[in-house]
Amino acid sequence: MSELVKFEVEAHIATVTLNRPEIRNSISGKEMIDAIVGAVELINGDPGIRCAILTGAGSAFCAGGNIKLIAAAKDHVDPRHPARIRLGYRTGIQRIPTAFEALEVPIIAAVNGPAIGAGCDMTCMCDIRIAGTSARFAESFIRLGLIPGDGGAWLLPRVVGYSKACELAFTGETIDAEEALRIGLVSRVVPDGDLLATARDLAGRIAAHPPYALRMTKRLLRDGRHVKLDTALDMAASMQSLAHATADHRRAIDAFIAKQTAVYTGE
Numbered sequence: 001m002s003e004l005v006k007f008e009v010e011a012h013i014a015t016v017t018l019n020r021p022e023i024r025n026s027i028s029g030k031e032m033i034d035a036i037v038g039a040v041e042l043i044n045g046d047p048g049i050r051c052a053i054l055t056g057a058g059s060a061f062c063a064g065g066n067i068k069l070i071a072a073a074k075d076h077v078d079p080r081h082p083a084r085i086r087l088g089y090r091t092g093i094q095r096i097p098t099a100f101e102a103l104e105v106p107i108i109a110a111v112n113g114p115a116i117g118a119g120c121d122m123t124c125m126c127d128i129r130i131a132g133t134s135a136r137f138a139e140s141f142i143r144l145g146l147i148p149g150d151g152g153a154w155l156l157p158r159v160v161g162y163s164k165a166c167e168l169a170f171t172g173e174t175i176d177a178e179e180a181l182r183i184g185l186v187s188r189v190v191p192d193g194d195l196l197a198t199a200r201d202l203a204g205r206i207a208a209h210p211p212y213a214l215r216m217t218k219r220l221l222r223d224g225r226h227v228k229l230d231t232a233l234d235m236a237a238s239m240q241s242l243a244h245a246t247a248d249h250r251r252a253i254d255a256f257i258a259k260q261t262a263v264y265t266g267e
Contacts, residue, residue: 002031002034002035002038003019004018004019004020004031004032004035005017005018005019005032005035005036005038005039006019006057007039007042009046009048009049011204011207012048012049012050012051012207012211013049013050013051013052013053013200013203013204013207014039014042014043014046014049014051014052014053014105015052015053015055015200016036016039016040016043016052016053016054016055017055017056017057018036018054018055018056018057018061018062019057020032020057021056021057021058021059021060022058023063023066024056024058024059024060024062024063024113024114025056025057025058025060025061025062025063025119026062026063026064026065026066026067026119027062027064027065027066027093027096027118027119028066029066030092033092033093033095033096036096036099037095037096037099040099040100040102040103041099043103043105043107044102044103044104044105047211047266048266049105050105050206050207050209050211050214051105051106051107051108051203051204051206051207051214052103052105052106052107052108052203053107053108053109053110053196053199053200053203054107054108054109054110054122054126055109055110055111055112055195055196055199056112056113058113059112059113059134060112060113060114060115060119061109061111061112061113061114061115061119061123061135062114062115062116062118062119062122063114063116063117063119064116064117064118064119064120064140065093065117065118067144089149089150093118093149093150094149094150094151096118096122096125096150097121097125097150097151097155100122100125100126101125101222104215104218104219105211105214105215105218106127106128106203106206106214106218107126107127107128108126108127108128108129108130108199108202108203109122109123109126109128109129109130110130110132110195110196110198110199111123111129111130111131111132111135111137111177111186111195112132112134112135112192112195112196113132113134113135113136114135114136114137114138114174115135115136115137115138116136116137116138116140116174117138117139117140117141117148118150118152120137120138120139120140120152120156121139121148121150121151121152121155121156122150123137123185123186124152124155124156124158124159124185125151125155127218127221128187128202129180129185129186129187130186130187130188130189130190130195130198130199130202131177131180131181131186131188131189131190131195132177132189132190132191132192132194132195133177133189133190133191133192134177134192135176135177135180135186135189136174136175136176136177137168137174137175137180137185138168138172138173138174138175139152139156139165139168139169139172140172140174141169141172142169142170142171142172143172148169152169153165153169156168156169158225159184159185160183160184160185161183161184164183177189208264209264210243210246210248210249210251210252210264210266211248211264211266212242212243212246212248212266213243213246213248213249216239216242216243219235219239220232220235220236220239223235246267247265247267248262248264248265248266248267251263251264251265252264
């Protein structure tokens with residue numbers, strides 16, 4: 001695993017930490033993109049992982065794109081070849097939302113400081129967002145004369161609604177953790193010192209459940225945002241037939257009847 005992203009697994013929970021605090025964990029090129037995508041792929045490849053946490057080292061969650069790199073590149077962009085820029089996005093930063101969309105286990109964003117631009121959008125790629133009191137959020141692309149090239153225009157309205165997403169994207173203004181809570185961008189705000197403990201407690205309560213049922217529940221919730229009801233019902237029926245066939249389902253029923261706590265094995 002790249003040192004740009006720390007990857008730890010304990011008690012069925014993976015913790016992914018963006019690890020460039022000296023540049024506020026900005027997405028600073030192909031190496032950082034590869035490291036983030038690689039961490040997501042590691043989670044998907046490990047059936048023992050049941051939940052994940054994404055956070056940042058230091059005082060920021062993620063400052064978005066590296067402005068110094070953007071500034072250095074602006075005078076070298078050839079306007080005659082926009083197709084090359086398009087390809088750069090498709091094979092670059094857009095790999096991150098694609099990877100998160102394919103992630104099978106629930107993931108919690110523990111937002112420990114500013115989440116700006118692509119950093120804000122990366123929180124929206126997660127299933128649950130918890131903010132420390134020092135967290136800040138901005139869909140700030142417009143301030144650089146850019147658009148959300150990482151999928152933010154698709155992600156943000158699904159989290160906060162169309163009107164509020166428009167307000168954030170059209171103004172580029174920064175909001176604090178309490179405003180993020182009010183508009184539903186995060187589900188709770190906790191003291192900075194309690195952030196990771198809160199995220200780990202929630203991840204533990206999620207990871208305590210049967211892993212196959214957990215993964216299928218996430219897929220139904222994710223896909224349910226953009227498929228017809230009949231399609232969603234057919235998916236649910238198919239996945240439920242798989243859930244009925246698991247040993248963990250039988251363990252859950254037996255434990256419920258006996259008023260005991262089941263320990264699930266992923267079988």
